[in-house]
Amino acid sequence: MSNGKEKIAIIGAGLGGAVAGALLQHAGFDINVYEQAPSFSRLGAGIHMGPNIMKIFERIGVDKKVISISSTPSHWFSRDGITGEYTARVPLEGYGQTYCTVHRGDLQAIQCDALQPGTLHFGKKLARLDDSGTDVLIEFEDGTSVRADIVIGADGINSRVRETLLGEEKPNYSGWVGHRALISSDKLKKYDLTFEDCVKWWGPDRHMMVYYTTARRDEYYYVTGVPHPAWEFDSAFVDSSRDEMAAAFEGYHPIIQALIESTDEVTKWPLFNRNPLPLWSKGRLVLLGDACHPMKPHMAQGAAMAIEDAAMLTRCLQETGISNFRTAFGLYETNRRDRATRVQSVSNANTFLLKQEDPAWVYGYDIYAEPLKSETAA
Ligand code: FAD
Numbered sequence: 022m023s024n025g026k027e028k029i030a031i032i033g034a035g036l037g038g039a040v041a042g043a044l045l046q047h048a049g050f051d052i053n054v055y056e057q058a059p060s061f062s063r064l065g066a067g068i069h070m071g072p073n074i075m076k077i078f079e080r081i082g083v084d085k086k087v088i089s090i091s092s093t094p095s096h097w098f099s100r101d102g103i104t105g106e107y108t109a110r111v112p113l114e115g116y117g118q119t120y121c122t123v124h125r126g127d128l129q130a131i132q133c134d135a136l137q138p139g140t141l142h143f144g145k146k147l148a149r150l151d152d153s154g155t156d157v158l159i160e161f162e163d164g165t166s167v168r169a170d171i172v173i174g175a176d177g178i179n180s181r182v183r184e185t186l187l188g189e190e191k192p193n194y195s196g197w198v199g200h201r202a203l204i205s206s207d208k209l210k211k212y213d214l215t216f217e218d219c220v221k222w223w224g225p226d227r228h229m230m231v232y233y234t235t236a237r238r239d240e241y242y243y244v245t246g247v248p249h250p251a252w253e254f255d256s257a258f259v260d261s262s263r264d265e266m267a268a269a270f271e272g273y274h275p276i277i278q279a280l281i282e283s284t285d286e287v288t289k290w291p292l293f294n295r296n297p298l299p300l301w302s303k304g305r306l307v308l309l310g311d312a313c314h315p316m317k318p319h320m321a322q323g324a325a326m327a328i329e330d331a332a333m334l335t336r337c338l339q340e341t342g343i344s345n346f347r348t349a350f351g352l353y354e355t356n357r358r359d360r361a362t363r364v365q366s367v368s369n370a371n372t373f374l375l376k377q378e379d380p381a382w383v384y385g386y387d388i389y390a391e392p393l394k395s396e397t398a399a
Contacts, residue, residue: 030169037310037327038175039132057146063126067242069321075118091121092233094219180312192293252291302350
């Protein structure tokens with residue numbers, strides 16, 4: 022356990038970094054989180070939080086709050102995108118916690134509120150790290166700097182911390198984009214159609230995942246995976262259009278057509294990934310989440326893996342104390358690598374729950390119930 026003087030800096034207050042900060046603070050560590058964005062905006066996107074993550078949210082006391090603002094589907098339906106035939110009806114209950122679908126911005130706000138006041142610093146874009154061997158100098162683009170005993174890189178797919186460890190390397194463009202749109206449920210009332218709580222529509226080479234993002238079910242959300250030859254834009258996403266959606270899903274089921282007709286704004290995101298990294302930590306620097314194992318988002322478990330990483334890293338640091346961070350980092354990688362790599366590969370293959378299958382290995386997982394494997398046992 023920390024002696025109260027050792028400091029941990031987390032770079033990035035995304036879905037993994039914010040939870041890592043809150044979990045470590047609950048465990049008594051001295052934490053500061055540095056985020057490049059000047060503030061968070063309510064980006065138009067939804068996210069699934071499975072029972073495996075809600076068990077972690079219990080530890081920072083936010084599970085009930087998340088459930089209170091989420092839609093809580095009883096099933097994940099998979100349907101043929103053209104005929105509507107069901108290929109799977111997978112129960113989401115019975116895994117020891119609730120399955121939530123929620124607005125990503127609302128979730129992020131709850132996570133950030135779980136941090137101790139004054140420990141989340143916006144407008145701090147990491148420029149450079151210098152691990153002196155005795156501590157780490159962290160320099161930000163605004164010209165300020167801080168020192169920490171260890172640094173957690175939770176800075177996403179284009180992680181500067183990853184670059185410090187492994188050199189500059191662009192992520193791989195997967196050849197797919199994801200369209201994202203939020204639709205007011207009022208717009209759907211005119212259709213004599215049933216809009217299910219959580220359904221994935223599958224085509225031969227594309228899909229559309231659809232769910233509610235609020236407890237009131239007044240906001241419906243879709244996110245697609247559609248082949249797109251190359252990502253020719255500089256930004257993280259670009260605007261798409263109803264026409265582009267109509268062309269991408271021509272001939273698909275009437276429910277999909279209704280969703281496209283009801284779309285006001287839709288954005289288009291390139292989907293990137295990386296091959297598994299040769300190392301997750303070096304010296305006083307350690308990675309988590311997309312900085313470490315980004316994936317195509319088709320299992321809805323990318324953020325979940327970042328949050329599981331945060332929980333396991335906290336567990337390992339509690340086990341060893343910060344002064345023994347090298348052992349903690351080794352334990353962390355030993356206890357995370359196989360699961361994160363498995364989820365990464367199933368997610369990239371986009372096969373999860375297409376057919377009836379048991380998802381207990383994902384949703385039934387309780388990171389606190391797993392015995393810690395030692396490095397040599399791996
Ligand atoms: P991020 O959430 O990307 O956070 C990184 C943070 O670091 C950001 O806030 C960023 O501003 C900050 N940062 C970056 N560089 C710096 C710097 N130099 N200095 C300071 N701060 C920095 N996952 C799910 O679990 N469920 C889903 O339903 C789901 N749907 C998805 C749909 C789409 C279309 C996409 C693209 C992804 C989806 N994902 C989903 C995946 C999920 O978004 C990511 O896996 C997840 O956000 C990773 O969390 P993270 O904390 O590692 O990184």
